[in-house]
Amino acid sequence: MNNVTKDIFYVGVNDHKIDLFEGQYEVPNGMAYNSYVIVDEKVAVMDSVDINFLDEWIKNIKEVLGNRKPDYLVVQHMEPDHSANIMEFLRVFPDATVVGNAQTFKMMYQFFHKEVEHKLEVSNGQVLDLGKHKLNFVFAPMVHWPEVMMTYDATDKVLFSADGFGKFGALDVDEDWACEARRYYFGIVGKYGMQVQNVLRKAATLDIQTICPLHGPILKENLGYYLHLYDVWSSYGVEAEGVFIAYTSVYGHTKEAVLLLKEELEKAGCKKVAIADLARDSMSEAVEDAFKYGKVVLATTTYNLEIFPFMSDFITRLVEHAWQNKTVGIIENGTWAPQVEKIIKAKLANAKNITFVEPVVKIVSALDENSKAQVIALAKELAK
Ligand code: FEO
Numbered sequence: 504m505n506n507v508t509k510d511i512f513y514v515g516v517n518d519h520k521i522d523l524f525e526g527q528y529e530v531p532n533g534m535a536y537n538s539y540v541i542v543d544e545k546v547a548v549m550d551s552v553d554i555n556f557l558d559e560w561i562k563n564i565k566e567v568l569g570n571r572k573p574d575y576l577v578v579q580h581m582e583p584d585h586s587a588n589i590m591e592f593l594r595v596f597p598d599a600t601v602v603g604n605a606q607t608f609k610m611m612y613q614f615f616h617k618e619v620e621h622k623l624e625v626s627n628g629q630v631l632d633l634g635k636h637k638l639n640f641v642f643a644p645m646v647h648w649p650e651v652m653m654t655y656d657a658t659d660k661v662l663f664s665a666d667g668f669g670k671f672g673a674l675d676v677d678e679d680w681a682c683e684a685r686r687y688y689f690g691i692v693g694k695y696g697m698q699v700q701n702v703l704r705k706a707a708t709l710d711i712q713t714i715c716p717l718h719g720p721i722l723k724e725n726l727g728y729y730l731h732l733y734d735v736w737s738s739y740g741v742e743a744e745g746v747f748i749a750y751t752s753v754y755g756h757t758k759e760a761v762l763l764l765k766e767e768l769e770k771a772g773c774k775k776v777a778i779a780d781l782a783r784d785s786m787s788e789a790v791e792d793a794f795k796y797g798k799v800v801l802a803t804t805t806y807n808l809e810i811f812p813f814m815s816d817f818i819t820r821l822v823e824h825a826w827q828n829k830t831v832g833i834i835e836n837g838t839w840a841p842q843v844e845k846i847i848k849a850k851l852a853n854a855k856n857i858t859f860v861e862p863v864v865k866i867v868s869a870l871d872e873n874s875k876a877q878v879i880a881l882a883k884e885l886a887k
Pocket of ligand 1: 585
């Protein structure tokens, strides 16, 4: 049996069959859908799991409870990776009361087209008394859905943080936390930095010794490290010094300029230069790196009087996720009607606090002495 504390048990599952999380994110190491049981005078189950794991989840709950039955199912988040089995749970445990807020129950009806028989609608700050454990509901709207609430148990000093502090990857695979947590954060929560900042402010008033997220490992040690990263990410700060170059290249000429820029940056003393080929490398990792570094170079070609599709998609994703506070360099390649600089600047017009670096590198079909000199000048500017 998997204990979180003496009274709190892990009953979640690992998913190694999933192809794309949320229909778009590759998860080479699978995914975990976490659920917890709090055993007290009353028993509460915290969230359900993905639709494909009903039997395993119910088995895990029964293993913890033996002959006892859950009194409550707390629904912190209605996205189906955590809510799909609510009605199945109620078929197994028909006397359980579902706990959520007004928005939770509205969404529940939208998904299942029926009302639950026993429900407890809670407000922000309301406390549910299980006996020794009192569950305090902390609403976290738009982290990353409107109905999201977190739950704080002051007895064991545990914060059930919903999707907050989650990551990609199943729990039976050992991998670095920050890399897959960052990719998860910026892909899924990134747009809502202000709302995450609000939650962090609330969390700072609580004595938290354990964070139980809905994905990824339970966090017990070094909580300051995770809270600090969440603070940097949600305030759109610079996490790492260095330059990130995102590029597309049709016949290799733009790539040649990118490799020259990397070489010149390193010559100029830049310790870290990260590169992504947007057509071939992971788009979500490229988005993650664009948030991680403060300086970003976008290198692409004019294409159908637009920019190359992968770059267009990339910038759309950045803007949608509230990308901001960046120094941006541009490498433009065009053969007869170059448009890259104009289009990139227009696409980023609504992104906050973007500073463009001069010079913009202007390649006409292939690098020449002129454009090479511009690459070298850009490297010097970025390395300052
Ligand atoms: Fe893990 Fe937003 O669902």
